[in-house]
Amino acid sequence: MSQSEDKTIAEGVMKALGRVIEPDFKKDLVTLGMIEDLIVKDGNVVFTVILTTPACPLKEEIKKACLSALSSVAGIASVDIRMTARTTGGGAREGKAAIDGVKNVIAVSSGKGGVGKSTTAVNLSIALSRLGARVGILDSDVYGPNIPMMLGVSTLPKQINNRWFPPKMHDIPVMSMAFMAPPGAPLIWRGPMLHGIITQFIRDVEWGELDYLVVDMPPGTGDAQLSLAQLVPVTGAVIVTTPQEVALSDSRRGLAMFQKVNVPILGIVENMSSFHCPHCHHETPIFSTGGGEHAAAELKVPFLGRIPIDLAIREAGDSGRPIGLAHPESPLSEAYLKIAGNIASRISILNSEFQPITLGNLAQAT
Ligand SMILES: Nc1ncnc2c1ncn2[C@@H]1O[C@H](COP(=O)(O)OP(=O)(O)O)[C@@H](O)[C@H]1O
Ligand SMILES: [Mg+2]
Structure with missing residues (x-):
C-alpha cells in the first residue's frame, strides 16, 4: 500500500x-x-x-x-x-492553595457518625486504585480516626527535613489524625491546633503524584467541619447516608455546609441499604428503603449508588483488608467500582466546566 x-x-x-x-x-x-x-x-x-x-x-x-x-x-x-x-485536575479553587502533586480532592462526609463514612472512603479509594488511578487517603476525622485500622496500616509516617512521608498500604499513602496522638489517648483538638495539623497535612506531606486524594471528614456539619471544608482545597464532596427518612434532612445540612464554602456536591451514596440474609436469601430493609435516592432527587444532586448491609464489609473493615482486596470479584466490590466510576466521571465533568480566573477572562467578564 x-x-x-x-x-x-x-x-x-x-x-x-x-x-x-x-x-x-x-x-x-x-x-x-x-x-x-x-x-x-x-x-x-x-x-x-x-x-x-x-x-x-x-x-x-x-x-x-x-x-x-x-x-x-x-x-x-x-x-x-x-x-x-490523563486525569484532569480541578486546579486551585477559591484562592485555596492546591496540595502539591494532587490533582483532585474528594471529601467524604456524613450528617452523623456511624453511617459508614470511613468504610465508604476506604472502599472508594481501593476501587479508584483498582481502576488504575493513583490514590491517597487523608483521615481528618478528629473524633474517630480509624482509617489506618481499616486499611491495616501499622507504621507511622516518617519525618525527614520537615517533610512527612506517609505510610503506604496497597500502594495508597495514608495520613491520619490517629498518627498524631498515642493510641488510646483521647483526641481533643481545639480549633487553632486542628487548623495547624490540617495545614501541615496539606502543605508538608509528600503525597507523591495523585489523581485523587480521598478525605474522610469528621461527621456532622458543625463549625469544625465547616472550617475543615474551608481549609482543604476540595474538588467535590460525597455525602454518605443511610436509607432512613432522616437521610433527607442530614443530606440537606451537608449540602448547605459545602455550598457555604463553594464546594460542589458530587452526589449521595446510600450505605446499609438492605440486608440480604445469607441463610434464607430474604432481603430485609433494616433501615427502610430509598432515603438516599429520595434525598438526591429532592436536593437535585446525583445519586451515586447504594451498598447493602453485609457482614463481609464489617469483617473486612475490622481485619484491615477491605472488601475490594479480600473479595475483588464479589457483587459488593462491583458496587464500589461502579460508585467510584460515577464519582470520577462527575469530577471530569466538573473539571471541564471549571474556568480558572486568568487576566484574560477577567477582562472579558468586566
Ligand atoms: N454496608 C455495611 N455493611 C455492614 N457493616 C457496615 C457497612 N458499612 C459500615 N459498616 C460497619 O459499621 C460500622 C461503622 O462504619 P464506619 O465506616 O466506621 O462509620 P462512620 O465513619 O460513618 O462513623 C463499622 O463497624 C463498619 O464496619
Ligand atoms: Mg469514621
Whole structure:
C-alpha cells in the first residue's frame, strides 16, 4: 500500500472519529483532543484515546463507538485502539492553595457518625486504585480516626527535613489524625491546633503524584467541619447516608455546609441499604428503603449508588483488608467500582466546566 493511500485512510479515520460524541462532554473526540498518536501503515490503524480519568465508566462504550465509526472508512486492514488516561485536575479553587502533586480532592462526609463514612472512603479509594488511578487517603476525622485500622496500616509516617512521608498500604499513602496522638489517648483538638495539623497535612506531606486524594471528614456539619471544608482545597464532596427518612434532612445540612464554602456536591451514596440474609436469601430493609435516592432527587444532586448491609464489609473493615482486596470479584466490590466510576466521571465533568480566573477572562467578564 502506498504512503498516499495510508494518508487518505488517516484523514478518513480522523473524520470518522470527529463524529464520535463523548457522552459526558457532549462533544466529539477530535474536538476534545482525546485522539493522539494516530499511525496508519499498510492500512493498519493504531491510535490512542486519552480519557480524563482511568476510572471512566464509559471506556468500553467509547472504544466500541470508535470501532463502529471506523467501519465506514475504506481500506482499513486492522484497528488497534489504545485506551489511556490523563486525569484532569480541578486546579486551585477559591484562592485555596492546591496540595502539591494532587490533582483532585474528594471529601467524604456524613450528617452523623456511624453511617459508614470511613468504610465508604476506604472502599472508594481501593476501587479508584483498582481502576488504575493513583490514590491517597487523608483521615481528618478528629473524633474517630480509624482509617489506618481499616486499611491495616501499622507504621507511622516518617519525618525527614520537615517533610512527612506517609505510610503506604496497597500502594495508597495514608495520613491520619490517629498518627498524631498515642493510641488510646483521647483526641481533643481545639480549633487553632486542628487548623495547624490540617495545614501541615496539606502543605508538608509528600503525597507523591495523585489523581485523587480521598478525605474522610469528621461527621456532622458543625463549625469544625465547616472550617475543615474551608481549609482543604476540595474538588467535590460525597455525602454518605443511610436509607432512613432522616437521610433527607442530614443530606440537606451537608449540602448547605459545602455550598457555604463553594464546594460542589458530587452526589449521595446510600450505605446499609438492605440486608440480604445469607441463610434464607430474604432481603430485609433494616433501615427502610430509598432515603438516599429520595434525598438526591429532592436536593437535585446525583445519586451515586447504594451498598447493602453485609457482614463481609464489617469483617473486612475490622481485619484491615477491605472488601475490594479480600473479595475483588464479589457483587459488593462491583458496587464500589461502579460508585467510584460515577464519582470520577462527575469530577471530569466538573473539571471541564471549571474556568480558572486568568487576566484574560477577567477582562472579558468586566
Ligand atoms: N454496608 C455495611 N455493611 C455492614 N457493616 C457496615 C457497612 N458499612 C459500615 N459498616 C460497619 O459499621 C460500622 C461503622 O462504619 P464506619 O465506616 O466506621 O462509620 P462512620 O465513619 O460513618 O462513623 C463499622 O463497624 C463498619 O464496619
Ligand atoms: Mg469514621
